[in-house]
Amino acid sequence: MSIRNLIVHEVQKQEGERKAILIARPNENPVDDQAETLSAQVTNLFNRSGMSTGRFANPQGSQEGAQLPVLLTKYFDNDHFTDFAQFSKECAANYLTYLEGVEEAAGGLLWFNHYELHGTHFLYIVMLKRKEGIGLGADLSLSQIKQIEMEKLHMSLRINLSAWQSGDEGRYIAFRFGRAPKIESDYFTQFIGCDEPKVAAKETRKLVDLTTAFCQSEAIPVKQANEFKKVVSEQCQAKAEEREPLAIKDIADHVASSFSVEQANKFLEIADSDHFKMEKEIFVEKAALKKLTRLSGSSRALTMSFDSDLLGESIAFDPDTGTLLIKEIPKSLLKQLQSLSK
Known part of the structure; x- marks a missing residue:
């Protein structure tokens, strides 16, 4: 993965309040070792279970509705952003208009990352959160510090920019909500401008x-x-x-x-x-x-699971009587059965 552009902005908003403030970084973050490490951590978290997919309801965007496709059309051309910092600022400002409508939502760090993988261009937009931690100073004294929470992602999306720009009709947007409540995931979906999401x-x-x-x-x-x-x-x-x-x-x-x-x-x-x-x-x-490859079922007193290719081989099913005949019992189970029969 080759990082092309990277920038982080801060969104200040307290739960229970509507007012949100954008603290925008003026220039892109340098792509250094720390950025590479954080990017790899974000990618690993993103690729865990629970992903949804979709596409823009309006791929080129319009003045009404979500502005993300509008901003991509404006700033992304021929596999590069003409002004990534400005794109991210306008995008973050648009994000605030959706965030301010939800009192339960809180702010955080908006991570924008444009990268290339095997000739395909992608864009991450991720809401990261800070958490309290303990640091150790040069004199070995303990102090309270704030650090980025990397155990989970709050809300995040990844756009296959190459597929979007080519007019691909596939589901080129992937996004995750983590444990965000439905009211928050709804405004995030609206911000994306996504059609009916698919899990x-x-x-x-x-x-x-x-x-x-x-x-x-x-x-x-x-x-x-x-x-x-x-x-x-x-x-x-x-x-x-x-x-x-x-x-x-x-x-x-x-x-x-x-x-x-x-x-x-x-x-x-x-x-x-x-x-x-x-x-x-x-x-x-x-x-x-x-x-696809296993048959399983359970009741209060019995749980059974086996590879489907065993059916007709070491496991026989009689549809008339609804019974299974197991010819090769696992050794551990066989030992237990034999000990009970003594």
Whole structure:
């Protein structure tokens, strides 16, 4: 990751008050070791679970509504900002107009970071908070200090500038609310100017259900279905690791090569149906992929979970009686059972 521009502004506002004050830094922050370290920490926090995605409701913006797309159109051109400091100041000032409408919201530090990764340009806008800490002076005396809280992000967004500027219809905005209450996440979404947000975990679960529905509709044998689900899971995992969106068409291409073009078209047809209405691209939440390759269920007295490819092999299911026959019991469980039978 190569940082192109970086600047931090302070927003002063107390909870319970409406008035907010912007303390704007006049020039960009230097891209030094401290900036690189903080940027890496922000990125790691951002890529944790709980991400939502979207796109600008009005990509070029207008005088009414959110000004973020307007300011990007004004200041970002040919993969660089003509005046990043001024862009960030105007953007921060616009942020205040939404912040002042929420008494429960408090101020913090607005972090603007434009960076390039593998030829693609991104912009982070992150609300960071300060916290109280203890420092140690040169004479080993203890003192109270304020430091940036890096255990969690309050509110943050990342825009794929390259995708936005090219007119991409995908969901090029990703954002997180952390533990911010709904009233705060609402004004942050309005500030972004985002259309209907999509939660990555929910979209991933829809993909899992879509994969199962396709296998059932095409009456794909259990073993082949499990192999297909495993490949889909691997594709999703790879995209999650790369922090890139997964294209539904890529899965359809795998269907075409593994089964047939007709079945690939069927997969896309189901994806576009009213029941699923899948986006062309989704961001993957790894934790939501488990049902692709594992079967699980629980009651008050019993919890069971196993890899789906064991079904038909070491685990047999009788649909008529609704019973499972487990042929290879885990050794630790087997020992417990044997000790009880003595």
